[in-house]
Amino acid sequence: MERLLVVGLGNPIYGDDGFGSCLAQYLSLFNPFVFDGNAHGIGILGNLVDYDVLVFLDIDVKLPPGAVAVERIEGSLTVPETRLVDAHRMPPSLLVGYLRAMGKNPRAYLIAVGPKSLEPLAPASREVVEAAPLVVAELRKKLAEFGYELVVEGDVKKGIEECYRRVLRT
């Protein structure tokens, strides 16, 4: 069996940006192969180097609010991509680009949802929360391709809302 890691990215302080992180926090309660990368950017590279397959959970601003897409990530270290480091968040393609530069060659995928609002200190939008079950279904399908079974107990939407309440102290 290939070594696989699911990685949630984003910062819940920035509204929908934190969706991947909150979903990973919830799923990691039941699945040891799920890791919350949060907003730590390049700081999580060390956690990714030992895996054959990486599945990122994140937002994609190119998608309409609440839309879900599964994408293959090739990895990129082009100048425009590396400049994104200065624009706060680090996209999965850049993380995979750094892994390739380190001589690693994981297969990488992104399950993304389109954000509605990146307003600081706002909870996740209704559109993004409603998309959570579809993201979980897509993740389940992707994991099955590699022989992994995703365990989900309770209501994933409530789990995400609770994550935002915890982080924002509301």
Next chain:
Amino acid sequence: MSSVRDLTELLKALREVRSAIDQLLRPAEELRNSLVEPVAKPIEDEFRKTLGSILYNRLIDLGRARELPNVDLEGLKERIKRHFS
């Protein structure tokens, strides 16, 4: 009557002094705009970007702010919001 006239004259003189001072300061202001602004603006922009990155990477939880005594949490949130924007 005389005192009213004197006061009027005084006000007129003050206006002239102010106008003279404005004329003196204008070149200094123009100098500041042409010399200081082009240097300071990129530094200010870079500083803003760096601060934004630090906040994005480090401020991931409002922590235990609610548990602090005598804290106006809404006021604190507003201040954090202003820093973000």
